[in-house]
Amino acid sequence: MNWLGKRYLYYLFSLLIISFSLLGIILNGFKLSLEFSGGSELELEMVLLDLAQAEDESLNAEQIDGTIRDILSQQEIEILQSEATNINTDNANASTNTKWRLSLSEITEEQKNQFLASLREKLLGYEISEIRFQSVGPALSQEILQKTLIAGLLGVGIILLYVWWQFKNWRFGIAATSAMLHDAVILAGLFTWFGRWFGTQVDLLFVTALLTTLSFSVHDTIVMFDRVRELQHTQARYINLKDLINTAVTQTIIRSINNSLTIAFMLVALILLGGSSLLWFAVALLVGTICGTYSSPFIAVSVYYDLEQRKNR
């Protein structure tokens, strides 16, 4: 098959998606999670145990939200966001049982305990349990962001040098790295849109997924390049570079798709059945897997071919 013949189509397609991603990054920006932005986050579960004790004004989420805001403003704590979801319990008053997620300015353990004590006083009849409390100072969040960027750049740099060295040709290195960056930009851009649509946050897990995408993408690309290199050793005398690369892609694309399918099976299972805490992580990995599978035969190989063509011109 003549894969390379349509390479301008692939470039155009990728250009469109990348523009969409860059547009997302510019328009939406990254919705940073607590680790990166600093501040506090408190998750509470409220279960109404005794209906008789509860006052009328504490029976719906809006009113509870008001109570929470009152207490917080008395304590001079800034509230950025509050979010309530219903939870299923065996309890009779199931409709009033809620899980709260509060994003606050940075508070200490004592401030949090004070808040909980006042809340328990106000909301009689409720059992209020703290599920999660996290607090990150602004200095630390800056540092994590910085270290994450360093890790990402270092990863890209090492892969560039590694491929260059393994294949004894810098064009392979550049081609593999550009496919890798292509995937990373698409994944990051897509998540800014997810942030806009679904409130998805960019957290440390997302960064892990991004780095894994880099590694998966290059894994896939290396397998294809390996075939190109092998054919160059055995067949270069008989056929031209274009036919050679086309043969290499034809020979490896089935393996590439089969392998991605197995990973996709695992990830789709995780997305559908894995619960909320790993959901977006699994989505990020799935997007990364799809991008990585696409970019190896269509972007990395095409870029390599065009680089070789320039040399010969």
Added chain:
Amino acid sequence: MSIMKGWRRLVSWLKFKLSYSLRHPVFNKFVVSTFFIILATWFALPNTLTIPVQAVGKALTSPFSLEVTNQLPTKLTLYKVTFDLNSYGIPLTNNLELKKGLDIVGGTQVTLAADMTSIPEDQRVTALESAKEILRRRIDLFGIAEPQLRTVVWQDQYRILIELPGLDQPEAALQLIGQTAQLQFREYRPQAEENNEATPSALAILSDFQPTDLTGELLQRADVQFDQTTGQPVVALQFSTEGAEKFADLTANNIGQPLGIFLDDMPLTLPVVNEAIYGGQASIQGDFQIEEAKTLAAQLNAGALPVSIKVLQQNTIGPSLGQESLDLSLRAGIIGLALVAIFMITIYGWMGVAAVIGLIAYGILTITIYKLLPVTVTLPGIAGLMLSIGMAVDANILSFERIKDELRHGQNKSIALKRGYEQSWTAIKDANLATLAICFILFNPLNWGWLNTSGPIRGFALTLAVGVILSLFTGVFYSRILLQLFWQKTQAASKSK
């Protein structure tokens, strides 16, 4: 009769298989590696396995409408035969549980910043280590199992990272952690003379020690040294000029008496004063192991180099959140694996079967390694594990596609197998090395301060790296042996032609 006939046929078939196999070198490899995997299973299995048998009993008996179900035990608990070589000095046991991370069991994670402004620059690392020892001591007193403490130094930032599993009400612990260490030297002044004769209780002894004005600030530093004559480790103390005078007075007044060295109002050590010590150099002798001496020196240093500590970040996770996610993820993982198995067998037939057996072995070995290293299982870690399963399958797919190519070109199976694995090896090696390079950056094994040191990402990197290495064993070595065994018969047939 027909059963006997079938049995005989089976036995003779097995005999043929075995006699052929024994002459084949692959068989030896198979036996050794399978033995290895079975041994690993012994480690990987949980210590007790509870099977609800009532369901089985009902299903079996209902067609016959027997009423035995009521008498059946509802649960069958199997106990694993365990061994423990620790008592023979070999640190090996199969009596191990999987270590679960904070995000699964719940607990508190705290990042502390140490204020080093008052500490001379060359002693800051010592001071940080001492502060960590103090925190460990306080946490141990608090009775928290398996706390994790690490120090991180980056530029001029001195940090201590603490993980307290199972602790979901951290107020009291946090308060305890935040205190600055108080080191005091106390004199032995028994309050009631008559009690001296009888054996006094431990509490009475503690209250018999009276504070003096010699405190940690007057101690310059403590070091581990070795006694020149006996070679035993001793803890050497170095006092400031003011401290030296006070220490001389204190020792002169208390010859033959115990001297109490108290940290946070709890005794660290109670050495007996042999003679008055002038000049500010003293040493504590005792039957120390080198590690004990080091810990004592570090704890004394915490008093000498008091560091004030601030909470930079804290994260408390309730246990229910994690356990639920773990169960869901595990279920998802098993379903995902089943899908992968069906897919592989559909596409690659017998080769797929070899791959699936390889995958099962991979799972067993992974759990064994997790238990032995140990690897702490966190949620990102599980994701890393799932991804590495994908990569384990990839090694198989790469080889199988090559084998198919060779078969298509008319090679016989044994040559196709050999060449398939040989040709795919460079690609497998290069691709996996790239993954390991990424793991290296994420895991940050040298603890570089300018790279991430966060637990979850490290967990992910470690599980991915373990997965990649194991997948080379099961995906390349073991599945190849299995395929060679599967295809022996056809090979024998083609030879006899």
